Amino acid sequence: MKHFFKQSQLFYLLLLIPFLNACNDDDDQGGPQIPPEDIYSNGVFVVNEGQFGTETSSLSFFDYETGGVEENVFQEVNNREVLGNTLQHYYIDGDNGYLVISSSAIIQKVNALTLEDQGTIMGDFDNPRYMTSIGNKGYITNFGTFVDGGFQGAKVSVVDLVSGEVLTELDGDNAPDYIMAHEGQIFISNTGNNTIGVIDPESDAYVTQIPVDGVPGKIVADQAGYLWVITAAFGAEGQETGLYRINPTNFEVDDVVAVEGAGKHLVINESKDIVYFVAGSEVFRKSTAGGQPEAITTLSGFSAYGLGIGKDDELFVGDATDFSSNGFVHRFSANGDFIEQFSAGIAPNGFIFRP
């Protein structure tokens, strides 16, 4: 049996043939370029992962103007059947939007104003999770593939966002997950060794890894330029998990706020002085200037699968129900007062506000 399947094994190892990256040729028709109308503004995108093993990922758009919700906006705009399998993240940089689709292992580029298909980036990704960028360089975390009882092939891909070429790949053995750019540096939640990795985009090399207790989740930057990281206690009982404040110049943890039952969701308000997060079944807020977290609402009958912030610091909480039905979004005021609940796609895991 050892040699029985050699050909197919080779086949399996072959590099991926670009297929879906047929760029949208519509722009090449000549004639004056009219700036596209900003259709998808003043609203909140809902990132719906979709059902496991299927291509049911979608974006929903909650429109502040109409108060209504549009489902499957990418498919509608582009007349496509599907978006992909497991949409993990929607990253917007100016007029460009990047949909990181984990199981499809692609980044779908769109016009952030119209959601028009701008082609796909197929950077030899392996379970891509989150993305950020500095200039024309995109940084994408890859979780890797479950092989031999562990994840292999984890990495951080550095991509030229103009050409779609992979510039370099950084070793990511520490299960890199959330990634963000801040003050000219790249910060990564390494969920494998519970550190915040720092990459210098000049050299595209790791500068340092900042150890934290618990599994690091989302990272936000406050008004004063400090980074806040939430760390979850999954499998880290007895450790000091919660909110970590990191000084981005000397890469040191300079404050820790212990939070019992913290998850991985963390957002910051528009003026960047209040962070919101979920711990247990409660949503908390905390001033970045100091003080203790304050519970503002209790989520009853569901657990938070995603947390986002919208206009007037409104909070959006994703409810994935059974992961095989359309999920719900619960909308709260900045003070935690329930406003409404609306239907979304399957497993809403995140929210992106476009003013």
Place this chain on the structure above:
Amino acid sequence: MKIPYRVLLFLLLIFPVTIWAQDTLKLEEVTIYGIPMEKYSAGSKIMKIAPEVLRKHREASLATLLAMETPVYFRGRGNGMLSTISFRGTDPSHTALLWNGININSFSLGQADFAAVPMAGIQQVAVHYGPSAALYGSDAIGGSIHLTNEPLWTEGISMGLRGSYGSFGYQGLQLNGSYGNGKWEGRSLYYRNKADNNFPITLNAGRPSEQTYRRDHASFAQQGFQQDIYYRPSSNRYFSLNAWHSEMERQIQPTDFSRQPNGFQEDQSTRVVAAYHHHGQAGYFQTRAGYVHDIIRFNNSATPISRMIGAFRYENAINDNITAKFGTDYQYITADVPNYGGAIAEHRTDFFLLLTWDVSPRLHTSFNLRQAFVTGFQAPLAPSIGSIFTFYHTDMTSLQWKANISRSYRVPTLNDRFWQPGGNPELLPEDAWGAETGLVYQLQKFSAELTAFTNYVDNWIAWRPVAGNVWQPMNVQEVHSRGIEALVSQNFTLGEVNMKTGLNYAYTRSTQETPRFSGDANVGNQLIYVPEHSGLAFLHARFRQWNGQLNYNRVGDRFTQFDNSRSLPAYSLVDIALEYDVKWLAHGLDIALQANNILDQPYQNFLHNSMPGRNFLLSLRYHFNQN
């Protein structure tokens, strides 16, 4: 090595009986039942797959055979890929798959991959509809499938060589031989096949962006060896040994829009059963010892599970009208799975008592009872009662009424109980009560069977997210499945052509009866991947050396989401098979051609996992002293 005392107990149980049983002198032919316990299944619906149909599917998997020839639904993740059964509206873990009397469902997953069971060497396939845990133990809630090999006591040497070539790079080879002298019989089979499986898929059908490409990263290869040995020292007793080693390697077919590899899986199974059958004055005895070793290796992460099996049955007629059978099944299960947090060992012992009572010449009844004992676990007592009432029965025509009520259960899988994190040792067994009734009518060459069934499954296990990213199995659901099944067939002759035509239809409604979590809005909805309508029509014809089969399959809409907001569309498949046999003395040559899905219907049995369009299979078989 210390031999566990239960193993000793089991050995003690088998051997004295074996020796003692040899003393009896009365020579009575050993009766074997294609389904071991068929006569205790009064009131149940059992369908045996016809030999010509089995022959047609020698290159196919059990999943393909049953999907094409019965209304049972398979959730196939692509061609040759993981294919799990949904029988009478239940989940894949609710059907017991038995090979020579041994349940071969995976003990880690609780279900069988019917695509990994090739039909190359299976002599008989029977489909037992509905619950029958009293007869077969855990898992037989929606139904059970029985694969059986048995001695034919033919004399002389025979051999067969079959080569096949098909669409999408399919190549198959089967080599079998047998020897028998009336006392000894040996049957051997080696098979292998592979396929690139690069069938075309159309994306964005009917849209400006429509495009067709050939599936990649979906190849598979399979090989296996079967050996059956039988020895009959006298006509009333025999020994049997059935051994089967199978291997399958697959690139997991990615979802339709994905061009990325989706992992690599290797399945290996070794199954051995040795048995002694004795029919003497003191009754009918059977003792069996078995060994099953399964490894599923996904991306090199292995799940090895071993089982040792011992079984004993004793059957005797109490009087002219009552026959009783007592039996015990014992299994010693070991699993060394990294995610179980250490090696697991578990004992399962079942005791059962089966009775048939011919109350009158018109009324045949059966009463069955089974109790299973599982290490650290309480399984429910599973009774069943059934009857067949004959209104009239002549050479030409008959009408029978059947009814059956039974309780069935499923012991949670090893993954359910031991998987770290999430495994829940506090789980209760799933517990089901089912009833069915039906009419069977026969008029000369016409036959019809109409069945209605209902089945309540409580403590249905589903994995639910708990704290953090951890999912945990819980007894969260109650499901009610019910439906109507109709089976009609007619034999007729047109000149020199012998024909058989028929219909097989199932209506299945399977609904969630209780909320699985607070705020669950899906109560009353049809379960996912359960078609309400499924059925087939067939026409078989034989003319001199020609054999033809025409099949029409129809599968209705299937919801893919629990909120029933999305479904896969219904589809129809048409398949044609044609075979020509030439014989010269003991030598024979068959040429067979199959054209499947000739309408080139795009279809999916699991969302975004396309199945192949029109495809062909050509096979050539040389045989010596075989049919």
